[in-house]
Amino acid sequence: MTAWSSHEPELRGWLRRRLPNPADADDLMQDLFLKALRQGDRFCAVRNARAWLFEVARNGLADKLRVVRETVQLPDDLIAPADETHTVDSLAACLPRVLSELSADDREVITACDLQGMAQAAFASARGLSLSAAKSRLQRARQRLRSQMTLSCQVRIDEAGQVSDFVPRQPL
Numbered sequence: 001m002t003a004w005s006s007h008e009p010e011l012r013g014w015l016r017r018r019l020p021n022p023a024d025a026d027d028l029m030q031d032l033f034l035k036a037l038r039q040g041d042r043f044c045a046v047r048n049a050r051a052w053l054f055e056v057a058r059n060g061l062a063d064k065l066r067v068v069r070e071t072v073q074l075p076d077d078l079i080a081p082a083d084e085t086h087t088v089d090s091l092a093a094c095l096p097r098v099l100s101e102l103s104a105d106d107r108e109v110i111t112a113c114d115l116q117g118m119a120q121a122a123f124a125s126a127r128g129l130s131l132s133a134a135k136s137r138l139q140r141a142r143q144r145l146r147s148q149m150t151l152s153c154q155v156r157i158d159e160a161g162q163v164s165d166f167v168p169r170q171p172l
Contacts, residue, residue: 003044003050003053007049007053010050011029011032011054012025012026012029014057015029015057015061018061019061019064024064028057028060028061028064032053032056032057032060035056036056091153091155091163094149094166095149098145098148098149098152098153101152102141103144106140106141106144106145107141109123109134109137110138110141110142113138120134120135121134153166154166154167
């Protein structure tokens with residue numbers, strides 16, 4: 001296996017630079033050697049043995065890193081996260097009040113399409129609008145609803161677009 005001999009030091013160095021524990025790099029090297037050995041004549045027939053060895057090493061490294069996950073011991077007195085259902089229900093309680101602060105057109109399209117589940121095409125047909133006009137109306141109404149929720153209930157949205165915090169308001 002001259003291909004192995006010529007690339008083994010480079011592979012070992014590459015793995016040791018990527019793993020904090022040199023023994024882990026040695027273990028991966030042994031696995032890689034066994035995989036090459038199991039290939040038998042097929043390994044000898046590989047046109048670019050270096051590329052094959054590095055690809056198999058990279059895949060083995062990815063598998064190893066995927067399995068290793070650092071864990072942190074949590075204290076016993078850690079407060080449980082708030083019940084998400086309760087948070088959603090509390091935020092939903094703010095909705096009727098905020099809806100009442102929107103224009104009648106905005107309230108109508110949000111109530112029909114988002115709260116009652118009417119299809120936008122059906123809303124457009126019932127109001128004598130084109131489908132694109134109904135979609136635009138709904139989109140603008142949602143933006144105004146979001147702005148009003150942010151202002152009235154001090155809703156904060158995280159980077160993922162999820163509600164991270166808000167101040168509940170008394171319903172009407």
